[in-house]
Amino acid sequence: MFDLIVIGGGVNGSGIARDAAMRGLSVVLLEREDFGVGASGNSSWMVHGGVRYLFSDPTVTRDSCRDSGYIQKIASHLIFRIPFLMPTVGGRPGGHLMDRGYLYGVESFLGVYDRYQPLKHGKQSVRLSAKEAYDIEPGLRRDIVGAATLDEYGIDAFRLCVLNGLAACEKGADIRTWTEVERLLRDGSGRVRGVLARDRLTGDVEEIEGKVTVNAAGAWSPRLAGRNGLSVKMRPGKGIHVVLDRKISNYGIISQAVDGRDVFIIPLETSSVIGTTDDDFYGDPGQIEVTNDEVSYLLEAIEHLLPEIRKARVIRTYAGVRPTLYEYGRNESDLSRDHAIVDHAAEGAPGMLSMVGGKLAAYRMMSEEAVDLVEDALGRPRSKCRTALEPLPGGAPPLPDPALLSEKYETPPWETERLVHRQGSRAEDVLVLTKDEPALRAPVCQCEGVLGAELVWCMRNEHVRRLSDLMRRCRLGHGPCGGTRCARTAATIFARERGLDAEAAMAELVDFLEGLWRFRRPALDGHQLAQEELARGIWLSSAGLDEPARGGCR
Amino acid sequence: MMTTSSDVLVVGGGMAGAVAALAAATRGRSVTLLRKAPGATALASGAIDLAPMGEQRHVTSVAVASATAGWLEAVASRSPSHPYCAVGPRGLALIGDAADMILGRLADAGLPHAPFDAKGRGHLVVDLTGKVRRVASAQASQKLEETEPGKRRIGVVRFRRHLSLDTGLTLAGLRAVFANVVPVEVDWPDEADGAFLLPVEIGRRLDDPRGRSALFKLLRTAVAGKRLTHLVLPPIAGLEHVSEVMRAVSDVTGTKAVETLGGEASLPGHRLDRALSRALEAAGVRLETNAHGASDGKLKRFPGAIVLASGRFIGGGLERRDRLRETIFDLPVDDGARPIKDEPLDVLTSRRGLGAHRVFRAGIRIDENLRPLDVGGKPFREGLFAAGSVIGGHDPQADFSGMGVAILTGYLAGLRAAEWKRS
Numbered sequence: 001m002f003d004l005i006v007i008g009g010g011v012n013g014s015g016i017a018r019d020a021a022m023r024g025l026s027v028v029l030l031e032r033e034d035f036g037v038g039a040s041g042n043s044s045w046m047v048h049g050g051v052r053y054l055f056s057d058p059t060v061t062r063d064s065c066r067d068s069g070y071i072q073k074i075a076s077h078l079i080f081r082i083p084f085l086m087p088t089v090g091g092r093p094g095g096h097l098m099d100r101g102y103l104y105g106v107e108s109f110l111g112v113y114d115r116y117q118p119l120k121h122g123k124q125s126v127r128l129s130a131k132e133a134y135d136i137e138p139g140l141r142r143d144i145v146g147a148a149t150l151d152e153y154g155i156d157a158f159r160l161c162v163l164n165g166l167a168a169c170e171k172g173a174d175i176r177t178w179t180e181v182e183r184l185l186r187d188g189s190g191r192v193r194g195v196l197a198r199d200r201l202t203g204d205v206e207e208i209e210g211k212v213t214v215n216a217a218g219a220w221s222p223r224l225a226g227r228n229g230l231s232v233k234m235r236p237g238k239g240i241h242v243v244l245d246r247k248i249s250n251y252g253i254i255s256q257a258v259d260g261r262d263v264f265i266i267p268l269e270t271s272s273v274i275g276t277t278d279d280d281f282y283g284d285p286g287q288i289e290v291t292n293d294e295v296s297y298l299l300e301a302i303e304h305l306l307p308e309i310r311k312a313r314v315i316r317t318y319a320g321v322r323p324t325l326y327e328y329g330r331n332e333s334d335l336s337r338d339h340a341i342v343d344h345a346a347e348g349a350p351g352m353l354s355m356v357g358g359k360l361a362a363y364r365m366m367s368e369e370a371v372d373l374v375e376d377a378l379g380r381p382r383s384k385c386r387t388a389l390e391p392l393p394g395g396a397p398p399l400p401d402p403a404l405l406s407e408k409y410e411t412p413p414w415e416t417e418r419l420v421h422r423q424g425s426r427a428e429d430v431l432v433l434t435k436d437e438p439a440l441r442a443p444v445c446q447c448e449g450v451l452g453a454e455l456v457w458c459m460r461n462e463h464v465r466r467l468s469d470l471m472r473r474c475r476l477g478h479g480p481c482g483g484t485r486c487a488r489t490a491a492t493i494f495a496r497e498r499g500l501d502a503e504a505a506m507a508e509l510v511d512f513l514e515g516l517w518r519f520r521r522p523a524l525d526g527h528q529l530a531q532e533e534l535a536r537g538i539w540l541s542s543a544g545l546d547e548p549a550r551g552g553c554r
Numbered sequence: 555m556m557t558t559s560s561d562v563l564v565v566g567g568g569m570a571g572a573v574a575a576l577a578a579a580t581r582g583r584s585v586t587l588l589r590k591a592p593g594a595t596a597l598a599s600g601a602i603d604l605a606p607m608g609e610q611r612h613v614t615s616v617a618v619a620s621a622t623a624g625w626l627e628a629v630a631s632r633s634p635s636h637p638y639c640a641v642g643p644r645g646l647a648l649i650g651d652a653a654d655m656i657l658g659r660l661a662d663a664g665l666p667h668a669p670f671d672a673k674g675r676g677h678l679v680v681d682l683t684g685k686v687r688r689v690a691s692a693q694a695s696q697k698l699e700e701t702e703p704g705k706r707r708i709g710v711v712r713f714r715r716h717l718s719l720d721t722g723l724t725l726a727g728l729r730a731v732f733a734n735v736v737p738v739e740v741d742w743p744d745e746a747d748g749a750f751l752l753p754v755e756i757g758r759r760l761d762d763p764r765g766r767s768a769l770f771k772l773l774r775t776a777v778a779g780k781r782l783t784h785l786v787l788p789p790i791a792g793l794e795h796v797s798e799v800m801r802a803v804s805d806v807t808g809t810k811a812v813e814t815l816g817g818e819a820s821l822p823g824h825r826l827d828r829a830l831s832r833a834l835e836a837a838g839v840r841l842e843t844n845a846h847g848a849s850d851g852k853l854k855r856f857p858g859a860i861v862l863a864s865g866r867f868i869g870g871g872l873e874r875r876d877r878l879r880e881t882i883f884d885l886p887v888d889d890g891a892r893p894i895k896d897e898p899l900d901v902l903t904s905r906r907g908l909g910a911h912r913v914f915r916a917g918i919r920i921d922e923n924l925r926p927l928d929v930g931g932k933p934f935r936e937g938l939f940a941a942g943s944v945i946g947g948h949d950p951q952a953d954f955s956g957m958g959v960a961i962l963t964g965y966l967a968g969l970r971a972a973e974w975k976r977s
Contacts, residue, residue: 292898442749492722502726517907529867536951542599542817544685
C-alpha cells in the first residue's frame with residue numbers, strides 16, 4: 001500500500017512524485033508512455049514569466065517568475081537564457097509617429113514586467129534603435145523602427161520531467177513508465193483505494209493500492225476521470241511547433257500571425273523553433289496530429305519579420321495538448337494559464353485529487369501545493385517542502401568544465417559540452433563508462449552531440465524502456481538527419497544492453513523511426529525531401545525494414 | 555557553355571547518367587557529362603537490384619528460396635506505369651546487354667561485380683540487419699557464397715572499438731536465417747582515436763597492406779579454432795583495392811569473406827561513384843563537375859542530344875517548394891498514375907513512413923523511346939531523352955528496382971541519344 005499514487009509523468013506528475021518522496025511519503029508514479037510526452041515535453045520549453053498574462057493573470061506572471069528563478073537554482077545545467085526582440089514595424093523610413101508611440105507602449109509594458117525580472121535573474125528590457133536591432137539580428141525585415149528586448153529562460157522540458165522522476169526514485173519512489181491506468185479501484189463507500197494498472201510492454205496487469213491518488217495526467221485527465229464516473233473540467237488546447245535546421249536567428253523574435261496572435265521563433269539547442277498555435281482540441285491527446293495548414297500559419301507569421309525564413313529547412317514539428325482551465329466563451333489564447341487542484345471528495349470519491357492547468361515554469365510551486373493537500377488527505381501534518389532548495393540530479397553547482405572533461409576522457413569537445421548541458425554534475429559519471437569501453441567515446445548522434453557513453457548511461461540509469469525514450473533523454477533523432485545516422489547504432493547498443501533478439505530489436509527501430517516520421521510528415525518540403533529519400537534508401541534497401549510486421553527473417 | 559562541341563550532353567553523374575554516357579560514347583559519339591556533386595548513386599548500398607526476386611523480398615531459409623522465372627516481366631506487366639513497362643518489351647529485353655556493359659566497365663575500373671543474373675537464382679547478399687536477399691548483382695565483395703547448408707558456419711566480425719561498425723544487428727538477423735552464426739570479436743581499430751574513424755577512413759586504412767596488418771593479426775587469432783566457412787564484415791573492405799582486401803581477408807582467415815551492404819555514409823556507394831568516374835574517363839567522356847548552372851538557358855539551347863539523368867530529390871532533378879516540379883525543363887510530374895502539382899504533402903504521403911508514398915513515385919513520364927512527355931502526352935522536345943530516377947512511376951528506394959531502372963533506362967537513353975540527328 002502506497003501513501004500516494006501519481007498518475008502522469010509530465011512535469012506536474014513527476015514534480016509531485018519528487019516532492020512527496022522528499023517529504024517521506026511512499027510513492028508510485030504511473031506514466032502511460034514516457035516522461036513528458038504530453039504538454040510538458042512538447043511545450044515551447046520556456047520557463048518564462050508569462051509576460052502575456054501580465055494584465056490578465058498577474059499572479060501567474062509573478063509565480064512563474066519566482067519559480068523560474070528556483071528552477072535556475074535546482075537545474076542550473078538544463079537552463080539557457082533566451083533574450084527576445086520585439087521589433088516594431090514602421091511604414092516609412094525613420095518611423096511614423098504612431099509606430100514610435102507603439103514602441104513606447106511596448107517599452108512601458110515591459111517596464112512593468114521588469115519589476116518581476118529579479119525573481120528570475122532576468123535582465124531589464126532595453127529599447128533598441130533600428131540600427132542596433134539590425135546589428136544583432138541582420139535577418140529582420142528592412143523597415144522596422146526599433147525593437148524592445150525581453151529576457152526569458154528556456155529549459156529542456158523532457159529532461160526536467162525525467163530529473164524529477166529520477167529524484168523521486170532516489171528518494172524511494174517506484175517509477176513505472178509505459179504503464180497505463182485501466183481504471184480506479186473504489187471501496188464500498190466510493191473512496192478511491194488505488195488503481196488497476198497495465199504494463200503496456202509486458203501486458204502485466206496489477207492492482208496498486210494507495211491511500212491517495214493524484215491524477216496529473218494532463219490532457220488525459222478528463223478521460224481518465226470520465227471513465228470512472230468522475231469529472232474533470234478542462235478546455236484542452238492544441239499547440240504545435242515547427243523545428244528548423246540550425247539556429248536561424250541569434251535571438252528570440254516575437255512576430256504576429258495573420259490573426260494578430262503573437263508567434264515567436266527561438267534559437268533552441270541546435271535548432272530554431274517556431275511556436276505556437278492554440279486551438280480547442282477534444283480528441284484523443286495520444287492521436288494528435290499536425291496539419292500542413294498549421295505549419296504554414298506559423299511560417300507565415302515569422303516570414304512577416306524574417307523574410308528569408310522560407311529558405312530554411314523545416315526538419316520536424318511537434319504537438320501537445322495544454323490542459324487549460326475550463327472557461328466558456330473565451331478565445332483559446334485568452335484562457336487563464338492558472339491552475340486548480342480538484343478534490344473529488346465532492347463527487348463522492350474521496351482519496352483522489354486532479355491537477356488542472358498551470359504552466360511549465362510554475363510546476364514546482366503547484367506540486368508543493370498538491371502535496372500539501374495530499375498530506376491533509378493523509379491526515380498528517382504538512383511537512384516542509386524542500387524542492388526549491390535541493391538540486392535536481394546533476395543540478396548541483398558547480399558544473400564541471402566540459403573542456404577539462406573532454407581532455408581527461410579524450411572525448412570530442414562539442415559533444416562533451418552537450419553532455420554537461422544534459423547531465424550537469426553527473427557528466428563525469430557518464431564518461432567513466434568509456435574507461436571500460438573506449439568505443440563509447442564516439443558520438444552516435446552527430447546532430448545533437450550524443451556520445452555512445454551518454455546513450456548507455458541513459459539506458460542503464462534513466463528508466464529507458466523503449467528505444468524511442470532516448471529522444472526524450474538526450475534528443476536522439478531530433479536533429480536534422482531524423483535518425484538516419486544514429487538510429488541503427490543506437491538500436492544495436494539498445495539490443496545488447498537489453499539482450500533483445502533480432503525481431504525485438506527491429507520492432508524498436510521501426511517504432512523509433514515511425515514516431516519521428518509522424519511529426520516530420522506534415523512539414524515535408526524543400527530539401528527535407530532529399531533527406532527523406534536518403535533515409536528511405538537506407539532503411540528499406542540497406543536495413544531491410546520493409547517487413548517489420550513479420551519481424552524480419554523469421 | 556563549353557559543351558556545344560559535344561554530340562551528346564548528359565545531365566547527371568549517377569548510375570543512369572554514367573550508363574547513358576558510356577552507351578553513347580561506345581557508339582562513337584562525343585559526350586559531355588555534367589554533374590553537380592555525388593548524388594544518390596554515391597549513397598547506394600552496392601546491390602544491383604532489378605526488382606524483388608521471387609515471392610518474398612527476404613530469404614527466410616536458403617534451402618527453400620527460389621527465384622521466380624520471369625519476375626522482371628511480371629513487374630512490367632503488373633505496373634503499367636513502371637519504366638520497365640514504359641520502355642516496351644524490346645527495350646526491356648536489352649537489360650542484359652545494359653548490365654553486361656556497365657558491369658564490365660566497372661570491373662575494368664577496379665570494381666568487379668558478381669555476374670549479372672536476371673533469370674536465374676541471382677546472388678545472395680546480407681544487409682545491415684542480417685537480412686538476406688537475392689539480387690541480380692552486387693559488388694563482388696558483397697556476394698555470399700552459397701555452400702551446403704549443413705557445413706556452413708558463419709562468423710560475424712565485430713570491431714569492439716567502433717560503434718557505427720558494430721554488427722550486433724547483423725549477427726542477430728543472420729541467426730534468424732542460418733543455424734551456425736557466431737561473433738568474431740576483435741579490438742580494432744587499435745589506435746587512440748580509432749573510435750572516431752569514418753568508414754571511408756577505415757577503407758583507406760585497409761587499402762594499405764601495412765595498415766591492415768594489425769587487423770589481420772587480430773582476425774587470425776579470433777577465428778582460430780572456430781572452423782568458419784564464411785566471415786561477414788561490415789562494409790569497410792577498402793576504398794580502391796576492394797578485391798585485394800577481400801582476397802587477403804579470406805586467405806588470412808581461411809574463410810569466404812563477405813561484406814554487408816552499405817548503409818549510412820555507404821563506403822560501397824562511395825566506391826561505386828569513384829569507379830563510375832574512372833570508367834567515364836577511360837571512355838573519353840568529358841566530365842564537368844560542380845556544374846550547378848544546369849538549368850540555365852544555355853543548356854536549353856544545346857544543339858545536340860540531351861540525356862536528362864538528374865535524379866530525384868537527392869540529385870536535384872525534382873524539387874518541391876509548395877509545388878512539385880522537374881527542375882531543368884519544368885516537365886510535368888506525375889506518380890505514374892495521376893499528375894502531381896501543388897497537392898499538400900499529406901495527400902502525397904501516407905501514415906506509415908516505411909510504407910509507400912506518392913511523392914516517392916513521382917517523376918516525369920517517358921515514351922518507348924525514352925523521350926520525356928509534355929502535358930499532352932507528346933514528346934516535350936526534339937533530342938531530349940531521360941534516364942534514371944527522374945522518371946516517375948516507380949519507387950527506387952522501396953521497390954528494389956532503382957539500380958535496375960537506372961541501368962536499363964540509362965543504356966536505352968544513351969543509345970537513342972547517340973542515334974538522334976536533328977531533323
